Amino acid sequence: xxxxxxxxxxxxxxxxxxxxxxxxxxxxxxxxxxxxxxxxxxxxxxxxxxxxxxxxxxxxxxxxxxxxxxxxxxxxxxxxxxxxxxxxxxxxxxxxxxxxxxxxxxxxxxxxxxxxxxxxxxxxxxxxxxxxxxxxxxxxxxxxxxxxxxxxxxxxxxxxxxxxxxxxxxxxxxxxxxxxxxxxxxxxxxxxxxxxxxxxxxxx
Amino acid sequence: xxxxxxxxxxxxxxxxxxxxxxxxxxxxxxxxxxxxxxxxxxxxxxxxxxxxxxxxxxxxxxxxxxxxxxxxxxxxxxxxxxxxxxxxxxxxxxxxxxxxxxxxxxxxxxxxxxxxxxxxxxxxxxxxxxxxxxxxxxxxxxxxxxxxxxxxxxxxxxxxxxxxxxxxxxxxxxxxxxxxxxxxxxxxxxxxxxxxxxxxxxxxxxxxxxxxxxxxxxxxxxxxxxxxxxxxxxxxxxxxxxxxxxxxxxxxxxxxxxxxxxxxxxxxxxxxxxxxxxxxxxxxxxxxxxxxxxxxxxxxxxxxxxxxxxxxxxxxxxxxxxxxxxxxxxxxxxxxxxxxxxxxxxxxxxxxxxxxxxxxxxxxxxxxxxxxxxxxxxxxxxxxxxxxxxxxxxxxxxxxxxxxxxxxxxxxxxxxxxxxxxxxxxx
Numbered sequence: 001x002x003x004x005x006x007x008x009x010x011x012x013x014x015x016x017x018x019x020x021x022x023x024x025x026x027x028x029x030x031x032x033x034x035x036x037x038x039x040x041x042x043x044x045x046x047x048x049x050x051x052x053x054x055x056x057x058x059x060x061x062x063x064x065x066x067x068x069x070x071x072x073x074x075x076x077x078x079x080x081x082x083x084x085x086x087x088x089x090x091x092x093x094x095x096x097x098x099x100x101x102x103x104x105x106x107x108x109x110x111x112x113x114x115x116x117x118x119x120x121x122x123x124x125x126x127x128x129x130x131x132x133x134x135x136x137x138x139x140x141x142x143x144x145x146x147x148x149x150x151x152x153x154x155x156x157x158x159x160x161x162x163x164x165x166x167x168x169x170x171x172x173x174x175x176x177x178x179x180x181x182x183x184x185x186x187x188x189x190x191x192x193x194x195x196x197x198x199x200x201x202x203x204x
Numbered sequence: 205x206x207x208x209x210x211x212x213x214x215x216x217x218x219x220x221x222x223x224x225x226x227x228x229x230x231x232x233x234x235x236x237x238x239x240x241x242x243x244x245x246x247x248x249x250x251x252x253x254x255x256x257x258x259x260x261x262x263x264x265x266x267x268x269x270x271x272x273x274x275x276x277x278x279x280x281x282x283x284x285x286x287x288x289x290x291x292x293x294x295x296x297x298x299x300x301x302x303x304x305x306x307x308x309x310x311x312x313x314x315x316x317x318x319x320x321x322x323x324x325x326x327x328x329x330x331x332x333x334x335x336x337x338x339x340x341x342x343x344x345x346x347x348x349x350x351x352x353x354x355x356x357x358x359x360x361x362x363x364x365x366x367x368x369x370x371x372x373x374x375x376x377x378x379x380x381x382x383x384x385x386x387x388x389x390x391x392x393x394x395x396x397x398x399x400x401x402x403x404x405x406x407x408x409x410x411x412x413x414x415x416x417x418x419x420x421x422x423x424x425x426x427x428x429x430x431x432x433x434x435x436x437x438x439x440x441x442x443x444x445x446x447x448x449x450x451x452x453x454x455x456x457x458x459x460x461x462x463x464x465x466x467x468x469x470x471x472x473x474x475x476x477x478x479x480x481x482x483x484x485x486x487x488x489x490x491x492x493x494x495x496x497x498x499x500x501x502x503x504x505x506x507x508x509x510x511x512x513x514x515x516x517x518x519x520x521x522x523x524x525x526x527x528x529x530x531x532x533x534x535x536x537x538x539x540x541x542x543x544x545x546x547x548x549x550x551x552x553x554x555x556x557x558x559x560x561x562x563x564x565x566x567x568x569x570x571x572x573x574x575x576x577x578x579x580x581x582x583x584x585x586x587x588x589x590x591x592x593x594x595x596x597x598x599x600x601x602x603x604x605x606x607x608x609x610x611x612x613x614x615x616x617x618x619x620x621x622x623x624x625x626x627x628x629x630x631x
Contacts, residue, residue, distance in 0.1 A: 070398035072268040073368050077396040079300050080369040080552065101278050110274070112300060 016041040017125065018060035020048065022069060026136040030064065033132040037124070052078055062122060063112040064129050072110065079112070100126065107133035152190035159193035162200045229260040230461055235272045236263055236285035238495045239399060240418040240505060241315045241446040243485060244527055245285055248472035250488050256471075257464040265493065268398065269368045270300075276449060277303035282458075283465070285311065286449035289543045291566035293370040296544070296553050307447035308455065308462060308571035309469050310535045312476075312527040315445055316373060316436035317421040318380055320413035321406055322513065324350065324362060325431035336517050340438035341598055344384025347433075351391050362412035364388075365397035365405060375546040376439050377415035382617035383599040389550070389619060406430050417445070418505045418525070419497050426501060428514030435510075435521050440597045442530070442589065444539035447567075455571070466575035469533070476527035482506040535567035538586050541605040549612045551619030560608060 017039055021027035027044045034042045043058060045051065048071045055063075055078065065072060100123070104110070107130045113122050156178065163174040182192045236242040246263065248254045254261045264281065266272050273290060275281045286307070294305040318340075320328075324347075328334050331353055332346035354361065364381075366373040378388045388394055397405050402414045403424040413430070414420075424430035436443060448469065455462045475481055486506055490499035504511070508524030511517075526532045544563035548555045569585055588604040590597045597603070603611055612618065 067271060068267055070267040070401065071396075072270040073398060074396040076270050076300060077369045077394075098278075105275070105278065105280060110271070 014041070015039065015061040015121065015125065016058060017043070018055070018058060018063045019044045020051065020063065020065045020069070020071075022046055023066070023136075025139075026066070026133070029136050030129055030132045033128050034125070037128055039125070048074055051075075052081075061114045062125055064125075065110055065112070066133075067105065067108045067110045075112065100130075103130050107131075107137065109133050152193075155190060155197055156193040159196040162196055166200070229255070229258055230464075231260045231262065232282045232461070232465070233262045233264060233280065234283050234285070235266045235275055235281040237266055237269065237272065237399070238497075239285075239315070239446070240489060240495065240502065240525065241311050242285045242494070243476050243489060243525075244311050244469055244473045244533075245448070246488060246494055247476050247485060248468045251472065251475060253471040253475070254465070254468040257468040259461065259464055259468060269371070273299070273303075273305075274301055276305065276451065277301060279451075279454075282454060283448050283450040286447055287368055287371045288444035288447045288539065289370040289372065289375070289547070290368075291447065291449050292540050292543045292547070292563045293552075295562045295566040296547070296559055298547070298553060299370060304452050305449045306452050306455065306566050306568050307449050307535045308568045308575075309448045309466055310444060310533050310539075311446040311448060311469075312473065312525060312532045313442060313445055313530075314436055314521075314523060314525045315418045316376055316415060317418075317432050317510075318377060318413065318415045318434040319402075319406070319421045319424050319430040319432050320347070321409075321411075322429060322431055324412050325433065325513075327353075338433075340380065340434035341383060343433040344380050344386065346384075347381070348385045348391075351386060361392050363393045363395055363410070365395055365402055365411040365414035365416070367399055367416055368396060369552070370547075372436075372443060372445055372543075373415040373417070375543065375550075376436060376443065378546070378550060379439050380415075380434050380598065382615065385617065387617050403427060403429060419495070419501050422501050422505055422511060423497065425511045425513050431513045432510060432519075434598075435524065437521055437524065438598055440590070441523075441595050442532075442539075444536075444543065447535060462571060463575040466572060470528075470576055473528035473533050476525075477529055479507075534569050534572055536569060536585050537564040537567050538589060538603075538605045540564050540567040541586075541608060542589065542603050545603065545608045545611055548608070549615055549618045555609050555612065564605075 017034060019027055019030050019034075019042065021030065021044070024046055027046060031042055031044045043054070043060070045054065051074075063075070065075065104126060109126070109129045111126055111129065159178060160171060160174040163169055163177060164171060167174075167177075169177065178192055178196070179189060182189045185192065234245060236245055245261075249261045249263055264275075266275070269287060269290065272281070272284045272286060273294075276284045276286075286305075288307070288310070291305040291307050293299050294302045296302075327350050328343065328346035332342075332349045334342065334346045338346070351361065364377065366377050368374065374394070377394070381388045381392065386392065395411065397411060397414060397416075399416045399420050402411070402416050402420050405411045406414065406424055407427065407429040421430070421432050425432050436445070448465075450462070476485060483503065486499050486503040489495045489502050490497060495502065506525060508521040510519045510521060510524075512519055523529075540563050541560060544553075544560060547553045553559060586605050588602050589595065590600075590602045601611070601614065
């Protein structure tokens with residue numbers, strides 16, 4: 001029993017995987033995930049230049065490519081020309097598995113899989129890619145939120161300064177005025193601060 | 205959004221499906237690629253033609269034809285702006301994710317052109333003594349002369365870009381090259397370059413020429429990096445271009461919606477064809493969410509006023525875009541069969557009557573006529589092409605859809621029996 005399980009696991013980890021991603025950070029996150037899961041035949045490239053030769057030499061079983069990469073059409077052309085990936089199937093092995101398809105598209109993953117590969121062997125890899133893409137998406141979102149929070153703080157500081165100068169208020173009073181106005185107008189503090197900054201720019 | 209004043213009142217005499225009382229808005233998702241031949245679809249939304257038929261269309265901009273194909277197959281799109289060879293390829297099981305696809309509406313004609321780098325064109329002028337007003341065929345022959353010269357000097361062959369293996373661009377580029385005596389699989393290296401990147405790729409020297417839709421040829425010529433050497437009209441004026449693709453089972457289950465959609469697209473196509481509306485259309489298309497290109501270039505392209513290069517050489521192509529006239533929206537089976545003939549010619553598939561039937565079935569004029577009545581008649585459906593004086597192929601051939609094998613064999617340049625292919629693997 002145990003031996004049999006080992007053989008299956010070995011087969012599954014034996015796959016050659018090629019990751020094409022222009023985003024080096026995301027590629028590293030996927031690479032790490034695949035290696036942690038025990039895949040050691042993983043190749044990561046950041047650009048499609050010379051990809052034909054690479055695929056010819058590597059003969060990957062699975063190719064993972066970012067769905068927003070316009071070079072997907074180049075891959076389609078390549079598959080028309082090369083016989084090394086005999087008949088690659090785009091995206092997914094199991095078309096009836098709509099949940100997987102949606103998860104992958106939402107995450108932004110597309111994959112090519114060598115025809116004839118059993119879906120049990122590929123699914124864990126796709127699931128891994130999807131979850132790693134999502135990790136990256138979350139990082140991106142957090143970074144964007146952090147940036148905008150920083151921007152908002154800057155605007156609030158500027159609005160406070162303007163009010164202090166123009167209305168002769170203390171810092172405390174200026175902040176209270178901004179907050180009170182935001183509450184009365186049912187708007188975000190940052191939006192009121194932005195209006196103050198914009199208005200001041202036009203009036204002064 | 206719903207600008208009544210600009211809507212030509214032409215649909216009232218059409219057999220539009222009856223709308224009982226308050227129309228229930230049906231929401232559809234449509235994928236598109238930022239190209240000017242998505243105009244009809246975009247105008248149907250922006251000018252309220254779809255709304256009037258009770259349809260609310262959500263347009264989703266995509267980055268690759270492979271994505272469009274997959275998202276349609278996986279039901280994320282109800283329909284999509286597609287290359288006309290895509291439904292044909294799908295019917296033949298070609299490509300990496302073939303899934304049943306058909307088209308009931310063609311998005312007009314024209315729009316493509318072939319651009320070569322200024323460097324290559326100057327060499328063509330030097331080697332072949334080419335004039336500034338050379339024809340498409342003369343240009344192709346001049347390129348053949350340059351290629352021979354390059355071979356003699358031991359230079360590596362130029363790299364030429366197109367958009368997708370199953371694209372009008374691939375077949376038109378190959379048609380033009382072969383008409384000049386060039387074997388596209390042996391004498392040059394064909395690669396795929398996404399349309400918005402063509403101009404940059406040409407400037408960077410990554411490619412030496414490309415065949416792509418508007419406005420990208422003009423973007424390159426205005427920047428002074430390329431010279432337009434042939435337009436789609438020069439190769440075959442009524443060649444199919446983009447279509448609205450959908451899943452046959454979805455169309456079957458939503459017949460009423462499909463018929464309404466065709467009526468909306470027909471009205472939008474008529475609107476796009478009116479020169480008086482072009483300034484407005486250009487404004488809409490130039491927006492970031494659609495094509496994101498300079499409005500002035502889009503206006504010039506709509507008028508067919510071509511800057512061939514940055515030196516001031518110009519050319520006006522009448523009907524560079526035909527959005528509606530001359531039956532441009534009818535998905536003619538003979539067009540699907542011509543696409544099939546080129547697939548056979550270049551070794552993408554083999555000829556069989558069964559395959560020809562499958563290819564023809566991807567174009568559905570029956571749905572078009574069910575929605576709009578007998579506009580345009582059936583004459584063009586399977587008639588030979590290339591014999592009308594204003595619709596000739598650049599090499600003067602006649603395409604008879606009933607004799608595809610003979611047609612393919614009549615080309616001096618075509619794929620060899622076992623395929624010449626992998627020159628593109630040398631990258």
